[in-house]
Amino acid sequence: MGFKALFLNCTLKRSPEVSNTRALIDKAVKLFAEMDIESEVIRVTDYNVKFGVSSDEGEGDEWPAILKKIKESDILVIGSPIWFGVRSSVAQLVMERLDGMYEESDHVTGQFPLYGKVGGVLITGNEDGAHDVAANTLFNLTHLGCTIPPNVDSYWVGPAGPGPSYIEAGGERHLYTNKTVRYMVHNLAYFAKLLKDNPIPTNIMELYAEAAEESD
Numbered sequence: 677m678g679f680k681a682l683f684l685n686c687t688l689k690r691s692p693e694v695s696n697t698r699a700l701i702d703k704a705v706k707l708f709a710e711m712d713i714e715s716e717v718i719r720v721t722d723y724n725v726k727f728g729v730s731s732d733e734g735e736g737d738e739w740p741a742i743l744k745k746i747k748e749s750d751i752l753v754i755g756s757p758i759w760f761g762v763r764s765s766v767a768q769l770v771m772e773r774l775d776g777m778y779e780e781s782d783h784v785t786g787q788f789p790l791y792g793k794v795g796g797v798l799i800t801g802n803e804d805g806a807h808d809v810a811a812n813t814l815f816n817l818t819h820l821g822c823t824i825p826p827n828v829d830s831y832w833v834g835p836a837g838p839g840p841s842y843i844e845a846g847g848e849r850h851l852y853t854n855k856t857v858r859y860m861v862h863n864l865a866y867f868a869k870l871l872k873d874n875p876i877p878t879n880i881m882e883l884y885a886e887a888a889e890e891s892d
Contacts, residue, residue, distance in 0.1 A: 679868050681708050681715040682749035683798075684742070686756040686767035690721045696800045696842035697755045700832060700857070703848070704753065704798060707861040713751070718742055720766050727769065731776035739773050746774075750868045751794050752822065753860075754813050758801025758833065763809040771816045778820075786880030790821035794867045796828035796860045800842045806831035823871060825863040830856035 683705070687695040698717065705715040723742060726733040732740050746752060756767035777789045795817035799806045810829035818824045832847040834840060847853060 679713050679750040679865070679872075680748065681705075681713055681751035681753060681864070682745055683715060683717040683753045683755055684746075684770055685717055685719045686754060686764050686770055687719065687721065688757065688759070688764055688766060689719075691719055694843065695719065696847075697757050697798065699843050699848070700798050700800055700830070700853070701753070701755045703854075703857050704830075704861055707858060708751075708865070711861070711865050713865060716745065716749075718745065720770060725769060725773065727772070729772050729775040731773070731780060743773075743777075747789055749793065750872070751796070751864050752790070752817070753796045753798060753864070754817070755798040756809055756813065758799060758803055758805040758809060761803060761805035761808060763799075763813060767809075767813065771813070774816070774820055781880065784881075785878070786882075786884065787876070787878065788821035790817070791876055791878075792871050793822050794828070794864050794871065795822035795824055796830075796864050798857070798860075799829070799831035800833070800847070801831075802834045802839050802841060803836050804833065806833050823867055823876075825867040827856065827859035827863055830860050 683701045685698050687697045689695050708715050723738040724736055725739045726737040731743055756763040781788050797810050797813045799809050814824050832842050832850055832853040834845050
């Protein structure tokens with residue numbers, strides 16, 4: 677298809693430690709490959725990403741290198757473990773850094789850089805919270821300009837409390853996770869092509885001007 681999918685693995689673990697979230701990501705990567713879609717996986721903890729809400733937080737900040745890859749992608753998938761019922765602190769950091777893209781809108785239309793891209797989310801954990809992680813993350817992505825197709829979240833959660841995680845528990849055999857990751861991959865691929873062939877025409881700058889005329 678000529679599209680590129682970028683996965684941001686927001687595990688708290690650093691390489692080469694085994695990541696359960698990466699194991700689920702790898703399933704999606706394999707499925708995308710079967711559709712001739714290239715994938716790249718970035719483990720955010722392997723980079724020096726500073727706290728902040730801009731696209732560049734100064735000397736030593738490696739977020740700009742990740743942001744460049746985001747801008748070059750057609751499909752953006754956030755992978756996050758669940759901690760204390762919510763997305764990981766790394767996933768939260770990523771969303772806060774993406775906030776800087778509001779300042780990089782197109783000078784003609786005002787569209788943010790994520791316009792024309794599609795977004796999804798993959799989640800692993802040993803406790804409740806998958807719906808919370810998916811809801812908040814997908815909502816954030818759509819506000820940043822991403823198109824969110826139907827059924828673009830897939831997750832695996834084990835019993836509440838400590839216990840075996842996705843890999844140890846044999847999550848790769850879990851029907852619900854296996855079907856939803858397929859829904860995600862196919863819908864992301866379809867809508868990526870749809871947007872490529874039919875770019876969103878909305879001119880945010882013109883609409884802002886209209887709104888300003890009738891506002892205090």
